[in-house]
Amino acid sequence: MLKQSASRLARVFAGVAALGVVGVLGAWSGSESRSEGKTITIGLIAKSQTNPVFLAARTGANDAARDLGKQYGVEIKIDWQTPVSEDAQKQAAYMERLVANGADGIAVSCSDAKTLTLAINAAVDKGVPVVCFDSDAPESKRFAYYGTDDFACGKQLGAELVQAMGGKGVVAILAGNQTAPNLAKRVAGVKEELKKHEGVKLKDVYFHKETAQDAVAKLEEVQRTNPEITGWAMVGGWPLFTDNALDNIAGKAKVVAVDALRQQLVYVRNGQVEVLLGQKVYEWGYESVRLLVEKIVNKQTPSDPVVRADLVRVTRENAEEYGRQWAKWLGEDKAKPGSKTGG
Incomplete structure (x- = not known):
């Protein structure tokens, strides 16, 4: 009886061991053949x-x-x-x-x-x-x-705007979604750059729903109620996704923006936007x-x-070449x- 029990136990252990080997091999095979x-x-x-x-x-x-x-x-x-x-x-x-x-x-x-x-x-x-x-x-x-690098992007955007404004004027920042961490860093970068220039004053940061229509509405409302604004730093190019977005801004304020999509390039070509910073x-x-x-x-x-x-700096000079991509x-x-x- 003891011999028979021992024999049965040996067979059970052998079976378990075999299953273990198969399981290990199966797991190894699955990971190695993943590619x-x-x-x-x-x-x-x-x-x-x-x-x-x-x-x-x-x-x-x-x-x-x-x-x-x-x-x-x-x-x-x-x-x-x-x-x-x-x-x-x-x-x-x-x-x-x-x-x-x-x-x-x-x-x-x-x-x-x-x-x-x-x-x-x-x-x-x-x-x-x-x-x-x-x-x-x-x-x-x-x-x-x-x-x-969103902070660096904001700093570059601010520097481009200050240069376009001739080093003096009142700046507004168009900032999209207030909770987006990337946009918050860009806003911080713009502010940091503006601090370097005594002739430039920051009016405020303006948030909005990230659609072209909402962005244009915010842009026009702020410009109408604050005619002293002479520069817009757009940390995203939301208004530029629609036609005639800057008709009420042209001649009143310089504009620079992040992103350089096909629709947005029109505004660089016609001179209503000074510089676009194209992202990858x-x-x-x-x-x-x-x-x-x-x-x-x-x-x-x-x-x-x-x-x-x-970032890719897009101006009137290279807008056509950039747009072909x-x-x-x-x-x-x-x-x-x-x-x-x-x-």
């Missing part, structure tokens, strides 16, 4: 579908999915989960949904850092890596941020996907988690592959 034959799904959460800069980012993400898919022998899908207009709560909900649906990584531009930090941390805690682009959540568990909006998507795929496939992260993107950035020269739409 071969697997579909990688990257969630892309921008601030809004109505801002063309994020459409360029979406094109960049799709292009990166195509290029890196070929490089690593995998299918990479971009799952576009972006609110129609800015809504940090919806962004957080989309992130939760992406995690629940099995996304392998997520890229997000944060409308509100505090709200998104909680969502980012929850995603990372469940094993989903997150990268921020354009607007960061620096206190979160995101492993990288790709985008503009296409690269927001491309580089975010590249960073995520490198982490997912190769377990690699950048040595510095903050990856800076340079937008056909690519908006995906007009090809169909957009592998993209799903969420709302």
